[in-house]
Amino acid sequence: MNQLHPLQHAWMTDEIAMLRDQSRRFIEQRLVPQLPRWRAQKFVERSAWAEVGAMGMLLPEIPEAFGGSGATLAHQLVLQEEFARAEVPGSSLVHCLVAHYLLDFGTAEQQLRWLPRMVSGDLFAAIAMTEPGAGSDLQAITTHAIRDGDHYVVNGAKTFITNGSTANLIVVVAKTDPTRGAKGMSLIVLETENLPGFRVGRILEKIGQHASDTCELFFDDVCVPVDYLIGGVESLGFTQLMGQLPFERMLIAVASATIIERAVELTVAYTKERKAFGQTLFDFQNTRFKLAECATVAHVMRSFVNDCIQRLVDGTLDAEAAYMAKWWCSEQQCKVLDECLQLFGGYGYMTDFPIARMYADARVQRIYGGSNEVMKELIARKL
């Protein structure tokens, strides 16, 4: 059991602790052995996510009426912790976000149409916001969806889309009113299998997160039924996106907290084993001090993240606390991984060693989900 993870916190009920243990066993037995293949091919097959779905581990927090278990957001967060801990890519995190757009903003018909199949993993989702010319400045997107009778016609291009090649349900952020900025944006669902005019570009080469497919997407006169507009009313896209941000940012912060704990565990174990100058690395005062610092960061972060999770479950988490959690936890993740990698010496640079992969995987945490600079800007606006 991980001693840095204070189980006594209120959100970690016995039931959630049981889910964590079950999912850890499942991930170790069924997913971890496949990771080398997934990294080599640069994606996880949809069938693997369907297996996760069959275990009830994709979207347990979705109400029973839509095929879920009616659990809490904390159940989802504990699953994300376990995926992150085992280096399983964050694809299910994106899938989960899309499900929550539908749950919170979809019409009853849309929820019934898509959520049960998302719970089972029959549908696996992506969210396509970023474009080659617009990332942080989302209102500058040019992809548009123009109504033509009972259809929208979607044209444009997206990039850096997680699950881009494996998803068969993609929520596209598009302008239904291209004359306006944020106020002209809508979220439109595409069921992409055999969809004329939809094309996946290449899987992009990244410095880390090799098992997740990050792709370019192209839309060339793609026809989508009008009732695939989330919520059924145009131009609500920006508000809908903003509504999910605290949860999205917590998903990132929770992964940072877990990975830091794992990095400290791995580094303590390695430095107690490895010898130099007739003693273990752990016997050097520098090693002990560095690890004491990293363990302190892990502990402080866990307290902060636990508090945020509790407030998220209670419905009282303010957006600013979530922005703080996102930037601060991801920044600490990169710092701690750098310190830990150093203590592995040359082995820390070898991708056979988890610490090397975790170091490379960490870097993007400061960029996606809203860059850390954007987080600070948003926090500063409320000061």
Ligand SMILES: Cc1cc2nc3c(=O)[nH]c(=O)nc-3n(C[C@H](O)[C@H](O)[C@H](O)COP(=O)(O)OP(=O)(O)OC[C@H]3O[C@@H](n4cnc5c(N)ncnc54)[C@H](O)[C@@H]3O)c2cc1C
């Ligand atoms: C691996 C990976 C997976 C991703 N997955 C997805 C996905 O599934 N769906 C999706 O839609 N997108 C995804 N993204 C895109 C990601 O969200 C964007 O990369 C991110 O929002 C930043 O946008 P950008 O890359 O265009 O950088 P830019 O917006 O060009 O920013 C460049 C730099 O300028 C800084 N900057 C920008 N604006 C400001 C400001 N106002 N004040 C101060 N500094 C500023 C940024 O912080 C950054 O450091 C992914 C990206 C990566 C790398």
